[in-house]
Amino acid sequence: MKSFVTSLAVVTLTAALGLTAPANAAPAGPSSVDTTINQLREQGFEVIVNRTGTAALEHCTVSAVRPGQTFSRSDTGSGLPGSAFDIVTTVTGKTVYVDIVC
Numbered sequence: 001m002k003s004f005v006t007s008l009a010v011v012t013l014t015a016a017l018g019l020t021a022p023a024n025a026a027p028a029g030p031s032s033v034d035t036t037i038n039q040l041r042e043q044g045f046e047v048i049v050n051r052t053g054t055a056a057l058e059h060c061t062v063s064a065v066r067p068g069q070t071f072s073r074s075d076t077g078s079g080l081p082g083s084a085f086d087i088v089t090t091v092t093g094k095t096v097y098v099d100i101v102c
Contacts, residue, residue: 045096053102062101068095
């Protein structure tokens with residue numbers, strides 16, 4: 001069952017990011033690093049930035065957006081009569097890694 005929940009979480013994250021390959025997850029067109037990070041945060045992701053180089057942030061570009069860990073919890077029953085054997089999974093946190101090059 002844990003394998004199924006993990007697979008479901010990966011599929012959900014992939015669908016949320018629109019990933020066909022990790023590099024496609026960054027928003028299309030010219031975009032600043034701040035804009036990319038803010039868009040991901042607005043979608044509910046905890047963003048972890050991996051930075052290469054020491055230039056000012058306005059001289060950096062996004063090189064990749066990669067999925068990270070999705071945290072969820074599964075509970076039995078939704079509280080409604082007759083639902084004691086239903087499994088309800090709730091996503092409690094989503095992480096994404098943003099690689100930038102400066």
